[in-house]
Amino acid sequence: MNDRSTPSLVIAKKSDAAWAAEKPRSLWMDSIYRLSRNPGSIAGAIILTALIVAVILAPFITQYNPIEITPKERLKPPSTVHWMGTDSFGRDIFTRVLYGGQISLRVGIIAVLIALLVGVPMGLMAGFYGGRFDTLIMRVVDIMLSFPGILLALVVIAILGPSLTNVMVAVGISAVPIYARVARGSVLKIKEEMFAEAALLLGCSNRRIMFVHIFPNILGPIIVVATLGVAGAIISGAALSFLGLGATPPTPEWGLMLSEGRNYLRQAWWISTFPGLAIMVTVLSINLLGDGLRDAFDPRMKIN
């Protein structure tokens, strides 16, 4: 008995030594390490952090009021006084872009939170219970997916009526299928793992297995999709406001600002240029970070 077990003991000792030589890292630490070596995602993170700080500190950065009308300052081009010029109501564009960031980031984050809160439990339960329950939920997802792109959000807006709050709900609901699918897919993989079976054998309740044992293990892909989702939600939210279905004047919302500047393209290019640039820089930085996260969590994972 003793003789037979010796070789494996030796191997165990070797690998112990190897482990001791390396710094022990968890899956999360590993991911963060990989993330920190990706120049794109570092750039994205830095830009995004700067943006968030600027947007939160808006009242301290600018002395102007985002909605106060100043007729004699109308349509002023960018200068040292008004860095991004003024709009047709004499409002400082830079100020409005800063305050608009608060709205756009909020729309992006709340929409994704709604999608997460609805989609993840749906996918989690569908994947966990399987069978008819799974079929039913996936049917619902299929139906939602038959409204392409921004159309599902438009359907929700058509029912709820146009408003900024409804835009968040609409964009959130339209993203539910994505999270349901990602969660379900990940659960199906994790469910077969030893620890999930062990938890079942130990007599854990279904809810406990789902939320304590499975959920933490599907967080990786969900965080990745959610990060990229915030970028998409910001664009969709701005698009809906641009179309006149979201924020209403005089709210400093980026999409709405672009739309207001549309009639002044000839005289005042700056009105719609800077909000457009703001959307693009924000979305680009989030996408850079999201792409980095995806590579960090699972280099082989692909999302379309």
Next chain:
Amino acid sequence: MLRYIRKRILISIPTILAVTLLVFIMLQLVPGDPAEIFLGEKYSTPEILAKVRHDMGLDRPLYVQYLDFLWKAMHGDLGRSLHTGRPVIEHLVIAIPSTLELAFAAMAISIVIGVLLGILSALKHNTWVDSLSMLVALFGVSMPVFWLSLLMIFFFSVKLNWFPAVGGGDLKHLAMPAFVLGVLNSSMLARMVRSSMLDVLNEDYIRTARAKGLYERTVIIKHALRNALIPTITVLGLEFGALLGGAVITETIFSRLGLGKLYIDSILSKDITMIQGITLFIALTYMITNIVVDISYSYLAPRIRYE
């Protein structure tokens, strides 16, 4: 093959029915009485309202209304617009060609750009060409369609006066909206082609082709590209959907009288029958596209079939 086609169509019938049910229910979910919206506020005495409700069939049980809705929709009758009073289908027939024209032109542009970018970055994998192509693709994902549209209008209509900013009808009017939509939707395709091409280039048969001394160009075009493009077909359905969605915004900006603009105008004016008609049409078109995509994929790659 036929069995697969039949099965693929059969399994989508419940989804199609569910979509029609959802579109039907929209009428009940929208606040406000359709008869009242139809009449406008000043004429709506209770008697007239009751009569219009009866004429519109709104006083019947819901399931009768739904079956009636379904039966009529199958025969091309989607009701009348609450605003113009004309049949919804007449509005659709006018708007559809313009949207399809835009969607197909944009699709062609995005396929050309996406496939070229994808191949280029796969062939020059891990070089600056690859990084640059993927950066361009990333810009494509991050650029809001309405902003690029405005930039195009600013440069090519306002400054250079090359293309008309608004309207539709000919190629000159189609150029800018199609380009905007096509370019922005090419990124998804570019990423897909790249990863698919990279997978294929590592296959044994590519090594064999090279080993027997074929020109690199023959290897790439005849052996690699053909196989790499097959999985790409699967995203074409998604792509078409994204284009239909994107058309809503571009049509509004470029004032093209298509489905998208009609849709936004209907939402803003609460023309619920029109909203229902357009929603149903777009959802069905999209579903049929996906069925066609799946079937052609299973034909081109018989090993992989969606169950």
